[in-house]
Amino acid sequence: MLKEGRHSIIAVIDCFTRRVKLLVSPTSSSEGICLLLRKTLLSWGIPNVGGLMRTDNGSDYVSIRTTSIYHLLDLEQSRANPYSGWEKPFIERFFKTLSHDLIELLPGYIGHNVADRETIEARKEFAVRLKERSQKENQKADFNLRMTQPELQQLLDNWVDAYYHQQPHAGLNKQTPSQAYNATNYVVKPILAPEALDLLLNFAGEAVVLKGFIKINSLRYTAPELLEHHWKGKKVRVFLDPSDVGRAFIYGTNDWETRVEAVDQRLLGREISPDQYRITKREDAKALRSFRKEMNNLAKTFGMDSLHQSVIDHYAAKAKSLVDFPKQETQHNNAAIGALASVAEQLTNPLKPDYSDSQIEHLKQKRQALEARKQAISHQTASLVRNEHDKARLLAADSLKRSLTAKEQGFLKDYMKHNKLGAKRIEEIMGHKRRASN
Incomplete structure (x- = not known):
């Protein structure tokens, strides 16, 4: 338990050397998995071709978003069966060490299970427990002793680097993780443009171009280029601008050379990040589900068959507060990261020209042709004779x-x-x- 409430610790382990990365997250969600991936890839680099990622079978690890990102990073995913901890022994053993060596010492520790929690609560004097029963969480006696999320994250990072990575492991023939890593002479493939990785982790999914626009995650993105005939009905990959959900970068599913910048006019420039948008959308859906559940219960109680849609619209609109959200190194060859690097450069240096003079002239001619075509269609439409x-x-x-x-x-x-x-x-x-x- 932290001052911000109950949190989860998400971890990744390199099975060969037992190196570990940790992330403190409010929940173990696909958002948390992506943030841990970012932290790990920036530190360890792109994995070798054919790298295997063994994951839990939980919804956050097998969601469309996370599995798509594994694929873009050329990682093969292997899912453990439900309730089969022995299929991922290295991370399970690490969590046991973390729990007993460090977590039990923290002020917010509430036990490894329900029985532990009851034992810890029983240690409090009866008068204290009686007094706290009616108090809010931030008024309880142990609240000021608890850590914040950043404090726990810093503590865990220090513990892993200074203690865990320096302890001999029986599975490594008494070597420490640091010694095992140094003995491998592993050649790191660093990600030189973190912004490109941020774009990749904001992969929104695949969509189909229809009538000059794409629709994904309830957002509609358009661009003049998408009106061209060869884009019609084409399946594309969509990456969101990490700082503005109103801008998206579009690539053909098998083409990393051609890029289209598309926008959602309703949200562009409002500085709503994709993370904020996803959180708000989830809160909106949660509020709407809660409201519908309550209305269904009322309908059963009073025998009403339906409720006016405007009532639901009112509560849905009320919920939308944001939208109305020393190492050896070698060059990696990941196609997705390489293609998105130029977009990252554009976002980092918006004043730097992204196209050559010939490309700009070609785009200008294409835009003029599209404009002439639109005017011709408008003239024809205006002069249609109805009778x-x-x-x-x-x-x-x-x-x-x-x-x-x-x-x-x-x-x-x-x-x-x-x-x-x-x-x-x-x-x-x-x-x-x-x-x-x-």
Whole structure:
């Protein structure tokens, strides 16, 4: 228990050397997994080709977002079976060491299980327990003794580096993790552009281009390039700007050379990060589920079949507060990181030209062609004739500017013969021409 509430510790271990990275997170979610991946990759570099990642079978480890990122990093995922701790013994053994060597010493420790929790609570004097029963969490006696999330994170990082990595392991023939790592002469493939990794970890998924836009995670992104014919119906990968959910970078599923920058006009420039957006969206969905559950209970109690949709819309809108969110080194060859590096450079140095002069001129010509096409379509749409009355009036108006053909004069004469009311309007229009000639 921390001052911010109950937290989880997420860990990754290198089975060969027993090196460890830890992350303190409010929950073990896909967001936490991605943050731990970022911390580990920046420190350890890109894994070798064919690297195997053994993970738990929990929803946070097998979600579409996390599995997609494993694939983009060329990592093969191996899932342990549910309730089968023996299939991932190294991390289980580490957590036992962490729990008994460090966690038990912390002021916020509440036990390894329910029985431990009851024993710890029983040590308090009866008067203290009685007094705390009606108090809020931040008013309890041990609250000021607890650590904050950053304090615990710093403590864990120091403990791993200064203690755990320096302890001999039986599974390493009495070597320490540090000694085992140094003996491997491992060649690190560093990520030189952390911003590119941030973009990769904000992979939103795959989408299909339809009518010049894509729709993903309830957001709609558009760009002039997506109106081109060869993008129609094409499946693309979507990466979100880490600092602005209103901007996305789009690549073809098998093409890291062509990039399109697309925007959602509703959110662009509002400085809502993808993390904030995902959190707000989850809170919105949670509030909506809670409201619907309450309304269903009321409906059962009072025999109501349905409730007006505006009530649900009211509570949904109320929930949307944010949206209305010394090592050897060699060069890595990960295609995803390499392609996103240029985007990261653009975000880091927005004033630096991203295209050559010839590319800029080519894009300018394409935009002008698209604009001309849109204007032509608008003109055609505006001049569509819905019926014979519109056609007759259009010809009458045209007669003021040009001489009508014999066929057009015949149509106009026949129309005026069979449409007395319409003929009066035609006479009024064409009267302007006679008066002007006089």
